[in-house]
Amino acid sequence: MQKDANPSISGGYKLADLINLETHEVKMRALSDPLLYEIEMERIFAKTWILLGHETEIPNKGDFVTRDLGSDSVIVTRDREGEIHVSLNVCPHRGMKISTLDAGNTNVHQCIYHGWAFKPNGDFIGSPIEKECMHGKMMSKEELGLKKARVGLYGGLIFATWSIDGPSLEEFFGDAKYYFDTLFLRTAGGLELLGPPQRFRLRANWKSACEQSAADGFHTLTLHRWLAEIGPYAKKPDAEGKGGDLSPEMYGSEVWTDHGHAMRCIELDRKIQRITGKDPSLMSDKEKLTALPPPGITKEMLPEMFERYDEGQLKLMAWRPPQVGGFFPNGLFTFIYLPQPDGTVVGAMALHSYVPKGPDKLEFVNYIFAEKDTPPALKARMLRLSIQMLGTSGLVEQDDSDTWPHQTNAAKGAMGKDITLKYQALFEQGAPAGWPGPGHVGDGFTKDDTQWAWWKYWYELMSATN
Ligand code: FES
Ligand SMILES: [Fe+2]
Numbered sequence: 001m002q003k004d005a006n007p008s009i010s011g012g013y014k015l016a017d018l019i020n021l022e023t024h025e026v027k028m029r030a031l032s033d034p035l036l037y038e039i040e041m042e043r044i045f046a047k048t049w050i051l052l053g054h055e056t057e058i059p060n061k062g063d064f065v066t067r068d069l070g071s072d073s074v075i076v077t078r079d080r081e082g083e084i085h086v087s088l089n090v091c092p093h094r095g096m097k098i099s100t101l102d103a104g105n106t107n108v109h110q111c112i113y114h115g116w117a118f119k120p121n122g123d124f125i126g127s128p129i130e131k132e133c134m135h136g137k138m139m140s141k142e143e144l145g146l147k148k149a150r151v152g153l154y155g156g157l158i159f160a161t162w163s164i165d166g167p168s169l170e171e172f173f174g175d176a177k178y179y180f181d182t183l184f185l186r187t188a189g190g191l192e193l194l195g196p197p198q199r200f201r202l203r204a205n206w207k208s209a210c211e212q213s214a215a216d217g218f219h220t221l222t223l224h225r226w227l228a229e230i231g232p233y234a235k236k237p238d239a240e241g242k243g244g245d246l247s248p249e250m251y252g253s254e255v256w257t258d259h260g261h262a263m264r265c266i267e268l269d270r271k272i273q274r275i276t277g278k279d280p281s282l283m284s285d286k287e288k289l290t291a292l293p294p295p296g297i298t299k300e301m302l303p304e305m306f307e308r309y310d311e312g313q314l315k316l317m318a319w320r321p322p323q324v325g326g327f328f329p330n331g332l333f334t335f336i337y338l339p340q341p342d343g344t345v346v347g348a349m350a351l352h353s354y355v356p357k358g359p360d361k362l363e364f365v366n367y368i369f370a371e372k373d374t375p376p377a378l379k380a381r382m383l384r385l386s387i388q389m390l391g392t393s394g395l396v397e398q399d400d401s402d403t404w405p406h407q408t409n410a411a412k413g414a415m416g417k418d419i420t421l422k423y424q425a426l427f428e429q430g431a432p433a434g435w436p437g438p439g440h441v442g443d444g445f446t447k448d449d450t451q452w453a454w455w456k457y458w459y460e461l462m463s464a465t466n
Helices: 035-044 168-174 174-182 205-214 218-222 269-276 285-291 299-306 311-320 376-390 395-410 449-461
Strands: 025-027 050-053 063-069 072-076 084-088 104-105 124-126 150-154 157-161 191-193 197-202 250-255 260-264 322-327 331-339 345-356 364-373 420-422 440-445
Touching: 035 345, 035 449, 050 063, 050 072, 050 364, 072 157, 084 150, 084 157, 124 345, 150 168, 168 174, 168 331, 174 311, 174 322, 197 395, 205 260, 205 322, 205 345, 205 364, 205 395, 205 449, 250 449, 260 376, 260 449, 269 285, 269 311, 285 299, 285 311, 331 376, 345 376, 364 376, 376 395
Parallel strands: none
Antiparallel strands: 025 420, 050 157, 063 072, 063 104, 072 084, 150 157, 191 364, 197 364, 250 260, 250 440, 260 322, 322 331, 331 345, 345 364
């Protein structure tokens, strides 16, 4: 059925009233409208690829976790053949939730209501008392399985979509894949999740977190100012009593794509100069990567990593690696380099997914990673630092999660609803000379283009008629 390109939302408004494509503004009511939320669940979350977890969470046959694919609970399983499946967690008999657990291991998912049973791949096994044929004779067993989503695996990350004939995961990543590859495919052993994801709920609209995840740099300077005052980027006060300054961290390149994926690629030259005492412009890419390897990579692991990338990607990783960014619609990655008091730099790698739980609620899910081959002592340091900084109790995320509920509340006010979010600070320089990667690229101090690209794709999906 053809969808309405400009659907009605609350208060007599239409979708198109929310966004001004000329002035780069979005009306705050977009963060609180319950009707809009329903449309988002159908047109975005039931349509695009959504991050559900990592395959190291379900390493053994029969392992499963339950997650949310938009507004639906799904079971993410590994079958006897080792294949990963994602099925709707709703019993086709009378709609009971099949699995009420967060995680477990079983080769038979049996509904607790009337006992219908399903394989890990969602196929219907049968109902109790076979000879009485409790499921009737009107439908075949093939017709009584769980509804199956399409699964996409990338670097061990599990994505799924209800769009069976839509773009592949690779097509959905588009130009972002070149950059994601430098984060998620560094070793043959691949990434490993360091324990089950942390979760907490916030009274905030999912978009307040997600538009920030599309590489908002400006907020770092104020909301996370402590990072430069007492945190890992702090410096001893200079002669004028000035302490650390985060603004140098805001220079680099920002990349955005037509599918709303975005990232900040932050310059490493200053860190490399501090560690080596050398001028980075006189060093080769491999020398720079040896001086400051990516998070979780040791010098011993570097030869393997060098083999896996072309010259352009190694240049990017040595110069301006992607460090913070978002998977449209609701994922964030943060692969950062944290200076330590002993002069070393330790990486932290985390993914967040901001799972919508209603127009003014979201679940913050935090996945912490290291390479499988990272030595245990370094893994332990990375885990500790990730929890301190990026976890649900992490200092950075306590700052961020303070603002989202306030924005969501403000978006409910009679006046606040019509205040606009503004994305008007734009790059004036394109990709810097020698930039190796694709996509839209801005050079210089952080700007709003990445977040505006996020909203533009949001609007494209919300107004799509197919
Ligand atoms: S609702 Fe699941 S068996 Fe009846
Ligand atoms: Fe932040």
